[in-house]
Amino acid sequence: MINDELNELGRFEGNVSKVISFYLNIDGALFPRHQDLEPDLNAQLRKVEKDYLKENHIGAEEKRSVAIDLERIDQYVRFELDRDDxxxxxxxxSADQGLWQVVTLPVRLPNLVVVDNQPYTTTLTSVIEQYDFYCTVVVDRRKARIFSVYMGEIEESFGLFEDNVPDQVKSGDWASLRQTKIAHxxxxxxxxxxxxxxxxMLAYYKARRFNHLLIGGSKEVIPKFKEVxxxxxxxxxxxxxxxEPDTSINSILLKSNECEKHYEFEREKELIRRVVGEENNGKKAVTGLDNTIQAIERGQANEVLLPQSAEIGGYHCHEGHFISEKDVRRCPICKRGLQSKKDVVSEVMRLASAKNVKIRFLKYHESIGDNQQIGALLRYAA
Ligand SMILES: [Zn+2]
Incomplete structure (x- = not known):
């Protein structure tokens, strides 16, 4: 699972050779054909070539290692990457350190490339932090199975375990006292x-600290289980x-996903209601691209709400200094002209993770309040 991969990356911290951290938005809704990924892939690879391979202060050995990595990333994205969903x-x-770690997520990541002495995982972490860890237990009169469900994947955590519970007495047999005793x-x-x-379950919770629990069972067993x-x-x-515990793992995943979806839909609705309420009354929220960007820039934003797959059009400075809803012509930092972009969500995510702002994708609602697609909860009133 993703957390093991992140822990693994932690081992590479503080080394001397260069590590490339390469992020790419591969969303099939935005890039339907595989070759649609190439312009962004190329732009990012060229950026590393320009910033590192042509710099004089970087040693030949380091350049060689970075060049090998760029080539491998290029080949991988073009020919090996299986996007699925x-x-x-x-x-x-890092060719030098024998590091090659590929992570794919069911949600978008911004286009981003960082060359540093350690893996740059901040953006990945800020995106995956919004995902809760679910535990599913499926229990019947004799058996139980425990699963972990995380980011759309299921894993069995404990195999089937079985107690020797006698069969239920049929209702017609309840007449005599003896039968009643058997029933007891x-x-x-x-x-x-x-x-x-x-x-x-309690032992499992203490070990894994899951956020939510889903229970599968029969109508009769579930209430009894909840009681204990x-x-x-x-x-x-x-x-x-x-x-039933014998239900296939795929079917348990589907049912768990259904429950999760229902639960998260309600939570998301509540969050949106909170943002709208705070914007109007408490002033501890803003909506709209420009307001959100300003709040992030000022260090005022605590959590930014973004559409999971919809596009937000806007303008940005090529150097990543500035994002704007309208064309204000020049970047206030580098004074260069702004570029129009049909989707600036990547840029917003990059800015948010650089400022340690939590990212939350809206998965089930298309707008926040008055037709806005983006907003932020603030640490203090606007
Ligand atoms: Zn600029």
Whole structure:
């Protein structure tokens, strides 16, 4: 999973050779054909050539290593990259250090290339931080399976485990006292089984600290299971669905995704309501491209809300100093003319991650309040 990859990259910190951190937006909605990726790919590779390979103060050995990495990235993106439904690509490479790490995400990443002594993971981290870690438990009268669900991927965390609970008594058999006793005995076994599952869940929570819990089971078992859950876990329940432990992992993933979607839709709606309310009353939020950029620049923004895949047109300075809704002609920093761009979300993300502003993609809502596509929650009132 992505966090293991990030930890792995941490090992390369503080080394002397150059590491290329190469980010590319590979969103199929924006770049339908594979060759549509080439203009941005080329622009980024040329930028490294210009900034590093032609610089006199950089040693020949370092240049050689960077050149090998550029070539490998070029070949990889052109011929090997399988986008599937992935929207963001990050490559960390250093031929000298034997580093080659490719990360693809189901969400977009900005175009960005950094050559430094360590992998530049800030942007990746600020994008993935918005993703919560879900745990799905599927439980029946005898068995249980525990899964982790993260960024659209599922992994089984504990294999099937089974308790020996006797079969349920059929309703017609309930007449005699003896049968009632058997029924009690069975219920007792079931309660013990559910308690064991719950203990296992608590241990798993302590080890992995998941954010939300999804429960799969039968209509009969789910309420009984919820009763015995530890309060820590109870407050993390984000959804329930009908399933059996023997249900296929793919089907459990689909059902988990459904629950997650429903839960996050509501949370996103609440967040938008908060932004609109704060903008109008508390003044601790802004909407619109220019207001958002200014808030980020001033260090006032805490979290920026961006569309997951819609485009926001605008103007930007080629050197990355400035982004604007309208063509104000010159960059206030370098005084060069601004360029029109059909989508400046990459530029906004780059700026936000440079200023340590949290990034949150709006996945289910297209606009914030009065038809704005972008906004920010502020640390202090505007
Ligand atoms: Zn500029």
């Amino acid at each position: 992935r929207r963001g690509l990050a490559i960390f490479a 005995h069975i219920e007792d076994h079931l309660a013990k089984h559910l308690k064991r599952v719950s203990n296992k 859950l530890h309060p820590y876990l109870k407050e993390r329940i984000a959804g329930e669905f009908i399933a």
